[in-house]
Amino acid sequence: MQTILSIRNIVKTFKEGGKTLPVLDHISFDVGEEFVAILGPSGCGKTTLLRIIAGLEKADSGEIVFARGDSRIGFIFQSPTLLPWLTVLENVALPLRANGVPRREAEEKARKYISLVGLQAFENFYPHELSGGMKQRVNIARALAVEPVLLLMDEPFSQLDPLTAESLRSEILDMWMWGVTTVRAIIMVTHNVDEAVFMADRIIVLTTRPAKIAGIVHVDLPRPRDRRSPEFQKVEDQVYEYISA
Numbered sequence: 001m002q003t004i005l006s007i008r009n010i011v012k013t014f015k016e017g018g019k020t021l022p023v024l025d026h027i028s029f030d031v032g033e034e035f036v037a038i039l040g041p042s043g044c045g046k047t048t049l050l051r052i053i054a055g056l057e058k059a060d061s062g063e064i065v066f067a068r069g070d071s072r073i074g075f076i077f078q079s080p081t082l083l084p085w086l087t088v089l090e091n092v093a094l095p096l097r098a099n100g101v102p103r104r105e106a107e108e109k110a111r112k113y114i115s116l117v118g119l120q121a122f123e124n125f126y127p128h129e130l131s132g133g134m135k136q137r138v139n140i141a142r143a144l145a146v147e148p149v150l151l152l153m154d155e156p157f158s159q160l161d162p163l164t165a166e167s168l169r170s171e172i173l174d175m176w177m178w179g180v181t182t183v184r185a186i187i188m189v190t191h192n193v194d195e196a197v198f199m200a201d202r203i204i205v206l207t208t209r210p211a212k213i214a215g216i217v218h219v220d221l222p223r224p225r226d227r228r229s230p231e232f233q234k235v236e237d238q239v240y241e242y243i244s245a
């Protein structure tokens with residue numbers, strides 16, 4: 001499997017008002033062409049790790065290396081971060097415009113990804129006219145429109161009602177399996193064991209803060225996965241063993 005990026009010896013301590021808070025303690029792993037879930041208890045440093053991978057936060061030491069030099073990243077946040085005064089089309093086109101893509105080309109690309117997430121009829125709507133699930137779809141389209149090689153998702157379904165969350169999980173998996181986007185690797189942060197086993201190829205379980213890697217579980221189950229199968233339960237048990245270790 002080709003390596004997409006290497007996360008090497010990442011250490012991070014927050015310093016505030018004379019206090020220090022060690023958050024990440026020498027985290028290292030490689031990501032190939034695969035779907036990786038990062039699972040860990042609340043406050044252990046999952047979001048911080050994702051932000052360091054995205055270049056939004058600086059590590060104290062360690063490095064993030066993109067193996068093939070292509071470091072285009074799409075980031076899907078926990079709750080939609082759409083600009084309320086822009087339409088769906090304008091929101092999705094915005095990162096492209098910010099990168100200097102001419103308007104016509106940016107809008108063409110934005111339309112492609114808006115229709116991929118099923119919102120072609122809503123491109124002229126404003127965020128307040130959309131449901132929570134639709135807003136998260138716009139977020140997904142916006143992350144994909146920059147044509148990233150790596151897609152980072154920070155608890156992308158946790159703010160949605162269970163039915164919407166489940167259909168978005170399946171849609172993301174369908175896009176991933178059919179290879180209809182430029183994405184070659186996904187890293188998703190979650191604290192939901194079921195979600196990690198349902199979606200990921202590999203689950204990296206972190207300890208409580210300061211986070212170390214407690215264990216890595218390979219999920220070698222065909223998709224779509226059957227949550228009620230004994231094999232699924234077995235993988236869940238493996239994950240829980242690392243969580244309670």
Ligand SMILES: Nc1ncnc2c1ncn2[C@@H]1O[C@H](COP(=O)(O)OP(=O)(O)OP(=O)(O)O)[C@@H](O)[C@H]1O
Binds near residue numbers: 023043049
């Ligand atoms: N900019 C910051 N300055 C100071 N402390 C921070 C900062 N960002 C995060 N922290 C602290 O670092 C710790 C790890 O935060 P982080 O958001 O990475 O955890 P998490 O595992 O994603 O949590 P959750 O599952 O609750 O979202 C927390 O105690 C948090 O309060």
